[in-house]
Amino acid sequence: MNATPSKDKLITRRSFVSWLVKGSLAGSALLGLGALGRFISFGSQPSSPSQVDLGPVENYPPGSRSVATSAAVLVIHDEGGFRALSLVCPHLGCTVSVSEEGFTCPCHGSRYLPDGSLRNGPASRSLDSLRVEVDAQGHLIVYTG
Amino acid sequence: MRPSFYDHLHPPTIPAAQARLRYSLAAGGLAVFMTLVAGVTGILLTFYYLPTPDQAAKSVQQLAFLVPFGWLVRNLHYWSAQLLVLAAALHLLRVVFTGAYKAPRRLNYLLGLGLLVTCILMDFTGYALRWDEGVHWALVAGTNLVRSIPVVGGGLYFAVVGGSQVGASTLIRFYAWHLFGLTLVLLILLVWHIFRVRRDGGIALPPPQARGDTSRITRKELARREGLAMLWAGIVLLGLAILVPAPLAPAIQSGAALPLESRAPWFFLWVQQLLRLGDPFVYGVLAPLGALLLLALVPYITPQRLSVDELGRWFPRGGRNMQVMVAALSAAIVLLSLLGLAH
């Protein structure tokens, strides 16, 4: 004798339809959210350039440490050539100011040694070094990345 | 368990006759749904729209062609707004033709009329924000119409336009009206209007002893029906938004001559037709205001003829004179609009 399957194992027509309805509505909601996400993430303005022209090389004579005017960068010209130190504080992005002991961030007080390494402060890493090159016109180009 | 705020949006049960589609056409509910869609899509549009004369049309084109689903948001906004005006008008006609303006619903009728006017003004200010050649005529003619009002016309024009002629300050003022000023008015009137519906006993019906059908439905069932109606309305709205794009035209160039073929937006075509007859103040301001006044007087002209036992169905005999008047007025407006289209 075959026992009739218990109602627990069967899906009633009502609950099947209910799941279909919920599934379709959920699908539409997901599509809607997806569309909303894409709508909001459109970037209408071009992002800031990844490389900046710092001007003629002559503006950075040997032995100088100068803050560039067109980017938050310190240009160092020593025996090893040109180096660039980013003046953007790795904590929350303020521009650090140059002090006698190195650099200090005016926002939350992070301090760095003259070579950019972290001395103290809420920041957790040192100032970034950036790639810098001289181009064909004799201008210094820094790659802000 | 004590009912939540959501539960309080509807009474625990309502007479089944109030929820009948054939009676109410769900026109008022549709209008609320369209308002919601227009509001949400409107907020999304402000993420990209720029309200200055040289950027406005450009930002609209950016939305239409470059922002992912920008075309969809814009078209949804356009269609929900036009369907809102149509649903509100349909709702007004339903209320008049079912006598649902009878006391104690007379104040609510006036609130509803105020909502219709606010919706039309929202439609017009939103239309102007495109700042392209398609709206240039309506902007110039519409603002000059304000100037034609005697005594206060000049001052009113300056307040609307923000200067001696249509320009950047006009655009920002229309933007302020469309986003904040009129929205505030709309919200206040809408909340008051819906509150009054509850306070006046829901959708108009004869008193309980005179009713034929005494069955009731729960608020859960009502919510289900409303949800279903919103689904179908949403489908129609989405379909329209996908198949029929909102209008676009090149930006207004200052100094450019107005295009030869200049048409008012569809909801003002009847006013444009009237204006062909003569004096702008008489035909463009007094006549439409006269129509509005006629509509406002409906609950106050011979109210005693309409008996409370006649409510709950279409074309009660006691309200016959008002039905004829409103039908004639609507027919006139529709006819004028069609004439305007054909021009």
Add this chain to the structure above:
Amino acid sequence: MHRSLLLASFVLLVVAGLAFWQQSHALAPLAITPSLTGQTEYCLTCHADLPEISPSHPVETFGCVLCHGGEPLALDANLAHSSMRGEANPSDLTVVEASCGGEMCHSGSALADRDHIQRVTSSLQATYAGAIAQMRYTFGAQPDLTPHQGIYAIDGLSAFDPSTETSPMLQQFGSNCLTCHLSAQPMTGEVYNRWTGCAACHSTAPASDSSLVHSLTTSIDYTQCNACHNQGNYSLADMQFHARIDEPSDRLHAYYQPIAQFTQCEYTLACTDCHTRQEVMGDGQIYNNEKEAEYVQCQTCHGTPDSLPLTHTISSEDELALRMAFLNPVIDLQMGDTILVTDKGEPLWNIRVMPGENGGLPSYELFSKPIGERFTFNPVMGSACQQDPTQQASNTCHECHSVER
């Protein structure tokens, strides 16, 4: 109730999917930001395979909208093209100022030789002032031959309106004979095919299959000029244009009409080798006759029995001659080169003086403008020419030197 709910939610899902499908099929936009305007344009989304219009108008610098107008952000063709200037031809004289004009472009100062638009719009070819004045004088509408009217109003001329003329001959003139000025649509026929405005000369003719033509050129051969010139005559008797009926098969016979008298160089060279910028594009003055505007004669290049042609040595980097040679590279002109010059001072920059051997008479080399073919020639001085030195107009040279057609 449940059935309706199921149907509604399913249809909603389908419609939402349709919206996604629509988005995925939207045109992938191709942007350029030309350096002159800094405004991003998306015309290349559909027009990426259009050729560069000319080496001096690179698309990275100019973009499309600066010259053509139109809606830079629209990806819908109708909207994008709706505000274009002059439809397919932004150089049409009604819109040329907005398209090609500007201090640094083609309507700047005469001193810098940047006043092309001012000169062209007042030239005979654009105003037709000469023909109109002659006709109106002939039929009694004006008492003198001074130009008073042109095709459009400019510089003291009012617009010629045949409907206000009382003489029926002038009205017919208005309907039949105004087909060859720069604003006129060309007559029907393959040979008359040309654009209006600047493109009438500086662009290859419209394609017969209406495919897009996108080129500006300084290399203009006689066939381009012959879209209007040498194709027939207007008859005063019946106020009609009578097209030439011969069917020429070579350059000698095609160049001019059967009635013309011309020398060898007049059909071997291009029109633009002799007819200078000022002659063709105008010099800013309103003339009433071709004869006054065309002043170059045989002696301009060949001299007379008594005198050599006028010359000029290039001494400055920003001389017009050097700019012209750069734009039309048929001759490698250098500082210090000596070129011929007209009696109005216009440089004939494609004709260079070659000093004579042992201090003798110089000879000249000419590089024909369309394709740079090189010709050499000697001056009249020292040759066997018997012509009276005081009678040196070109038609006297024709007496002996015209070729047999």
